[in-house]
Amino acid sequence: MLKSDSWRAVIVSVSLLVIFLGLWQLSTPAPQAEEALSEYELLMGGADQEARVPSPSEIIGLAISELSNPFYDAGPNDKGIGIQLGWSLYRVLTGFGLAALIALPLGFLIGMSPMMYKALNPFIQVLKPISPLAWMPLALFIIKDSETSSIFVIFICSIWPMLINTAFGVAGVRKDWVNVARTHELGPMQTAFQVILPAAAPTILTGMRISIGIAWLVIVAAEMLVGGTGIGYYVWNEWNNLDLTSVIFSILMIGVVGMLLDLALASATRLVTYQE
Amino acid sequence: MNPHFLEIKSLAKRFPAKQGELTVFEDVSFGIEKGEFVCIIGHSGCGKSTILNVLAGLDAPSDGEVLMAGKEVRGPALERGIVFQNYSLLPWRSALSNVMFGVAARWPGWSKTRVREHSLKYLHMVGLKDGAEQRKPAQLSGGMRQRVAIARAFAIEPKLLLLDEPFGALDALTRGTIQDELLKICAETHQTVFMITHDVDEAILLADRILLMTNGPQARIAESVRVSIERPRERGSIVHDPGYYPIRTHLVDFLVSRSHGLSGSANSGAPGSGHQGPPRIVDPAEAARGASSLGSPSNAIGNAVSNRPSHAIGKGPSNAVSHSTSNANGATDDRSVESGPLLRAVNL
Numbered sequence: 263m264l265k266s267d268s269w270r271a272v273i274v275s276v277s278l279l280v281i282f283l284g285l286w287q288l289s290t291p292a293p294q295a296e297e298a299l300s301e302y303e304l305l306m307g308g309a310d311q312e313a314r315v316p317s318p319s320e321i322i323g324l325a326i327s328e329l330s331n332p333f334y335d336a337g338p339n340d341k342g343i344g345i346q347l348g349w350s351l352y353r354v355l356t357g358f359g360l361a362a363l364i365a366l367p368l369g370f371l372i373g374m375s376p377m378m379y380k381a382l383n384p385f386i387q388v389l390k391p392i393s394p395l396a397w398m399p400l401a402l403f404i405i406k407d408s409e410t411s412s413i414f415v416i417f418i419c420s421i422w423p424m425l426i427n428t429a430f431g432v433a434g435v436r437k438d439w440v441n442v443a444r445t446h447e448l449g450p451m452q453t454a455f456q457v458i459l460p461a462a463a464p465t466i467l468t469g470m471r472i473s474i475g476i477a478w479l480v481i482v483a484a485e486m487l488v489g490g491t492g493i494g495y496y497v498w499n500e501w502n503n504l505d506l507t508s509v510i511f512s513i514l515m516i517g518v519v520g521m522l523l524d525l526a527l528a529s530a531t532r533l534v535t536y537q538e
Numbered sequence: 539m540n541p542h543f544l545e546i547k548s549l550a551k552r553f554p555a556k557q558g559e560l561t562v563f564e565d566v567s568f569g570i571e572k573g574e575f576v577c578i579i580g581h582s583g584c585g586k587s588t589i590l591n592v593l594a595g596l597d598a599p600s601d602g603e604v605l606m607a608g609k610e611v612r613g614p615a616l617e618r619g620i621v622f623q624n625y626s627l628l629p630w631r632s633a634l635s636n637v638m639f640g641v642a643a644r645w646p647g648w649s650k651t652r653v654r655e656h657s658l659k660y661l662h663m664v665g666l667k668d669g670a671e672q673r674k675p676a677q678l679s680g681g682m683r684q685r686v687a688i689a690r691a692f693a694i695e696p697k698l699l700l701l702d703e704p705f706g707a708l709d710a711l712t713r714g715t716i717q718d719e720l721l722k723i724c725a726e727t728h729q730t731v732f733m734i735t736h737d738v739d740e741a742i743l744l745a746d747r748i749l750l751m752t753n754g755p756q757a758r759i760a761e762s763v764r765v766s767i768e769r770p771r772e773r774g775s776i777v778h779d780p781g782y783y784p785i786r787t788h789l790v791d792f793l794v795s796r797s798h799g800l801s802g803s804a805n806s807g808a809p810g811s812g813h814q815g816p817p818r819i820v821d822p823a824e825a826a827r828g829a830s831s832l833g834s835p836s837n838a839i840g841n842a843v844s845n846r847p848s849h850a851i852g853k854g855p856s857n858a859v860s861h862s863t864s865n866a867n868g869a870t871d872d873r874s875v876e877s878g879p880l881l882r883a884v885n886l
Binding site for chain 2: 438439441442444445446447448456457460461463534536537538
C-alpha cells in the first residue's frame, strides 16, 4: 500500500516535470540561424537583439558540459561550477562552524540559567531580525577583507537559530532526567554531556538545520555584493554576460546543493532523535 | 533507645502563600531500621512525595533533619537509589545502557566489561533478557520500563531504596508480577526500602510497616501500622492470612474516614496539641489475633461498639481529634480501640 503510493508519487512527479519542461521547450523556439552571421553580429557575440529565455534543452546541454568538467579554471571570470560552489560551501561551512562554536556553549548557558536568559534576551531580540547583509558595510570597513566579511555575514546569520534552539532545548530538558543525573552524583560537566546534551540534541540539530538553510540563502546574496568567487558571484557574472542559460543552470545548482546540505543535517538529526 | 538506621526528625515543609505561609506537613518524625520495608500511604497533597524527595536529597525541608546511619542527608547521593513513578529512564539509551549509566556512576573505576556484567546481572534479576536489554525504553512496555528502573536502582546497591509510587502507572496484572519480583529481590538482598503507594493491598503485601499520613495541609504521620504477617508472603495466599483483613480494614478506615479528621488543619484550633516524636504504633493483626484467642474480651468489643459510631458518622473533626489525642498515651488500650472496627470485619 505504502509502496504503491510512493510509486504513484514518483509517476506524478515525473509527469509534472515532463509536462513543465515540454511546455517550456515549446514556448521557446530555437533561434533562427538560417543566414550567415554578419560581421556586426559576430562582433556582438552572435547574440540576438532581443534576449530570450533559453529552452530546457539548451540548459541540459550546458549542464552536461559544465558538470563533465566542473573544476576548470580559465581565469578570474571563467571558472568551473565546481570551483564556484566549492568557494561558497567553504564560506558557508566556515561561518556556520564558527557560529556553532559560539552559539552552542552560549545557548547552553542561557538554557541553564534563567538569569542569563533574561540578561541576554534583549540583545538577542534586537540583533536577530537584522538582515545579515545589513552588516556587510560595517564588516567590510572593520575587517577590510571581502572574503572574511562574507564569512562574517554567514556567521551572524546562522548564529541566531542555533543559539535560540540550543537555549530552548537545554531549558526544556525534563526535570526527571536532571534528577537522574543528580541522584547519580554526576558533576556539572558529566551532567551536561551525558544527560542534557543528548536530551537537547534533537532541538539543537533542528536549530542547526535552520541555520544552514539560512546561511545558504544568504551566501548567494553576499557573494553578489562582494564578488570574486562563489556561486552568487557566478550568477551575477553570468547575468552581466547576459548568459541566461548559465544563470538558470546555476540557480538549479544552488537548489541542489541547498537540498544536500539540508539532507545531511536532517539525517544527523535522525541519528540523535529519540522517542519518549 | 537505639538510633534508627534512618532517622527523620520533626521534618516540615512550608511554602510562602498569599497569607503567611502554607504548611504542607510538619512534625514528621519516624525511623527506619536496616532491612526494613516501610510504605507510606496518604491522600494526594499530603506531601508524601516531598518527604521522599527530602530523603533522596532532591528537596530541602523547611525544618527538621534526616539522618542516615548517623550522618545528615544533604543533597542527592548514590547511597540512596530512587525509582520514580514515571520511570525516568533516559530515552536515548537502551535498557542495558540505562543500568550501566548508574553502575558506571557508582563505581567509576570499573572496566566497561565489569560494568556491563554487573548491569546484566540485575537486568536478568528483574526478568529482562532475550534481547529486551538492547531495546530503547520507547520500545518497551510500561512494566518492562519500570523493571529497568528498578534494576538501575538495585544495581547501584544503595543503602536505602526510595520508591515513589513505582507501580502507579501500571495495569493490575503487570503490577502484580513486578510486586512479586520486588518481594523476591528484597528477600534476597535485605534491601532497606521506603515506598510511597496509594494501593492498600500493595502496601500490606510488601511492607513491614505502613505509615499513615493525615490529609494536608499541615499533614502529619498519624500512625505506624505494623504488618505482622509472616514472610515469605505471596500475593495469592496473603489474603487468607488471618491478619490480612484486620490490617486492610484498618488502613481503609483510616483513609476513608479518619485521615481528614486527624489532619493538622482541623487540629489547628488547639494550640500546643504537639504531636512531637514518632507516630504511635498500631498492630491491627496482632490485636485481632489477641482478641479472638482471648475469646472476645469485653473491653475491646465494648470499645469497638461504642467507638464505631463516632468514626462512621463522623460528628465532626474535633470529636475525632480529641478522641485520638486522649488515647495517644494509653498504648494497650489504644490497640484494642483501633482494632474495634476490624473485629467486626473479622467476625462477619
